[in-house]
Amino acid sequence: MMGPVSMIVLTLAAVTFSVIAILMSKAVLKGSVNKQKLEPYECGIPTTGKTWIQFNVGYYLFALIFLIFDVELVFLYPWAVVVKKVGVLALVEIIIFFFILFLGFLYAHKKGALKWS
Amino acid sequence: MISFSEIASSVHQWLNSHLSPAWVLTVEMVIVGVAAIALFALLGLVLVIMERKVAAYMQIRLGPNRVGPKGMLQSTADTVKLLVKEGITPAGADKFMFNLAPFIAMITAMLLLAPLGFAKDFQIWDLNIGVLYVTAVSSLSVIAILMAGWSSNNKYSLLGAMRSGAQIVSYELSAGLAIMTIVVLTGSLQLSEIVESQRNGWWIFKGHLPALIAFVIFIIAVTAETNRAPFDLAEAESELTAGFHTEYSGMKFALFFLAEYINVFTVCAIGATLFLGGWMPFHIGNWEGFNHVMDYIPSSIWFFGKTFFLIFVIMWFRWTFPRLRIDQLLDLEWKYLLPISMFNIILVTVIAIYHLHG
Numbered sequence: 445m446m447g448p449v450s451m452i453v454l455t456l457a458a459v460t461f462s463v464i465a466i467l468m469s470k471a472v473l474k475g476s477v478n479k480q481k482l483e484p485y486e487c488g489i490p491t492t493g494k495t496w497i498q499f500n501v502g503y504y505l506f507a508l509i510f511l512i513f514d515v516e517l518v519f520l521y522p523w524a525v526v527v528k529k530v531g532v533l534a535l536v537e538i539i540i541f542f543f544i545l546f547l548g549f550l551y552a553h554k555k556g557a558l559k560w561s
Numbered sequence: 562m563i564s565f566s567e568i569a570s571s572v573h574q575w576l577n578s579h580l581s582p583a584w585v586l587t588v589e590m591v592i593v594g595v596a597a598i599a600l601f602a603l604l605g606l607v608l609v610i611m612e613r614k615v616a617a618y619m620q621i622r623l624g625p626n627r628v629g630p631k632g633m634l635q636s637t638a639d640t641v642k643l644l645v646k647e648g649i650t651p652a653g654a655d656k657f658m659f660n661l662a663p664f665i666a667m668i669t670a671m672l673l674l675a676p677l678g679f680a681k682d683f684q685i686w687d688l689n690i691g692v693l694y695v696t697a698v699s700s701l702s703v704i705a706i707l708m709a710g711w712s713s714n715n716k717y718s719l720l721g722a723m724r725s726g727a728q729i730v731s732y733e734l735s736a737g738l739a740i741m742t743i744v745v746l747t748g749s750l751q752l753s754e755i756v757e758s759q760r761n762g763w764w765i766f767k768g769h770l771p772a773l774i775a776f777v778i779f780i781i782a783v784t785a786e787t788n789r790a791p792f793d794l795a796e797a798e799s800e801l802t803a804g805f806h807t808e809y810s811g812m813k814f815a816l817f818f819l820a821e822y823i824n825v826f827t828v829c830a831i832g833a834t835l836f837l838g839g840w841m842p843f844h845i846g847n848w849e850g851f852n853h854v855m856d857y858i859p860s861s862i863w864f865f866g867k868t869f870f871l872i873f874v875i876m877w878f879r880w881t882f883p884r885l886r887i888d889q890l891l892d893l894e895w896k897y898l899l900p901i902s903m904f905n906i907i908l909v910t911v912i913a914i915y916h917l918h919g
Contacts, residue, residue, distance in 0.1 A: 446589070446590075447686060449586070450685045450686040451672060451675065451686070453590045453593050453594050453597075454593075454594070454671045454674060455668050455672065457597045457598050457601075458668040458670070458671035458672075459664060459668065461671075462663060462667050462816050465644075465812045465815065466813065469646070469811055472645055473645060473646075473811075475647045481649060484653060484713075484714055484715040484808065485715060485808060486717070491715075491716070496711075499719065499720075500723075503723050503726065506730070506731060507726070507730060509895075513734045514730075514734065514737075517696075517737045520738075520741055521692075521741075521750065524741050524744040525750060527748065527910055527914065528748045528914070529748075531914055535907070535911060535914055538910055539907060542903050542906070546900075546903070549899075553895075553896075558896070559888075560887060560892075
């Protein structure tokens with residue numbers, strides 16, 4: 445009914461809503477200033493060391509595999525729309541496509557990339 | 562009977578006869594914006610009280626019952642309470658990112674409302690790549706979570722955000738493949754056409770086994786994508802206090818909370834549109850009388866009824882399954898759901914090519 449302009453409208457609506465909510469809260473608020481209040485919340489114990497440190501590489505591996513499969517998903521969209529028109533050829537194509545992908549998947553599995561450690 | 566589409570078109574005509582085209586567009590933009598905000602706030606309040614009531618009755622207790630009739634105004638009272646809470650930005654935090662994250666969460670949640678068909682011929686934007694739009698925009702929500710977790714300067718937040726990131730991107734794959742089965746059956750990415758294709762039966766009934774498998778995978782995947790129990794590792798309160806929004810308080814926390822509930826609503830609405838026929842009424846073969854009675858129920862009630870049924874199912878999960886460990890969670894996706902959904906795509910291709918569906 446509205447076209448692409450609706451994206452701008454909805455973004456503006458979200459921003460307006462959030463800004464009004466935060467400003468309303470600021471207006472009725474009577475805050476107090478104190479140093480301990482601004483410390484990181486770690487259940488009462490003072491925090492040790494830095495927070496922005498190295499973390500488990502496993503997350504990175506999963507992100508990489510995700511990227512491969514996500515691109516695959518994007519390739520599938522145009523295919524999915526024309527399946528009915530193309531017919532049996534589309535079935536053959538998708539089996540070949542998934543076979544190659546599955547080999548890569550098995551390789552990643554064999555290398556232990558899908559195991560959480 | 563008055564329908565939403567008739568109201569919309571009569572408003573459009575009235576505006577066109579009284580104002581110049583540029584003003585008509587402006588006024589309509591304002592109307593849509595205000596309506597979206599109203600829907601947003603209302604849904605937030607309703608879903609919070611629904612969650613608490615469902616939880617209470619599952620555990621054989623009454624739940625909130627003091628504020629308003631049967632406690633129905635409890636979430637409104639909670640919102641007012643959150644309004645007078647201070648929004649703290651911690652000393653070591655990356656202030657710009659920290660304050661930007663709730664806005665991103667809200668914007669992505671709001672943008673997902675655009676292609677939903679709330680009633681017959683009643684959509685904000687009926688774009689021809691609706692399914693692609695939904696998957697694209699919903700995957701942006703992970704950015705808000707990572708931003709919030711990273712910028713908080715808190716180890717709980719960082720861990721929660723990282724877990725949540727790994728989880729959301731993993732389950733996005735099987736959710737995407739489950740959605741793809743319906744695209745294969747319909748041959749269109751437009752949500753209104755997908756609804757139209759279910760006029761003679763919903764896909765979950767006439768799509769045979771693949772549609773059923775896809776529906777189950779879709780529900781599991783969206784439960785994980787919206788970070789809800791049993792996949793709520795990102796905010797596992799017994800280990801990470803509150804996950805990525807540990808440091809958020811006051812209204813900024815409320816915005817995250819609201820965006821989360823709206824995301825639950827949108828994914829359930831997408832599920833209802835793809836598998837349960839959107840605003841299409843329930844028909845049984847050639848039972849004319851029964852079908853006429855079903856047609857009499859407004860299309861918006863059908864849409865919201867199906868959506869809230871799916872929301873109820875997701876809330877039901879929370880009190881049925883214990884929380885998974887992160888390795889179990891990733892195993893479930895990569896070793897079971899993903900291969901099954903890839904196989905399911907091949908199965909559904911066979912059905913689509915030989916026109917075995919109704």
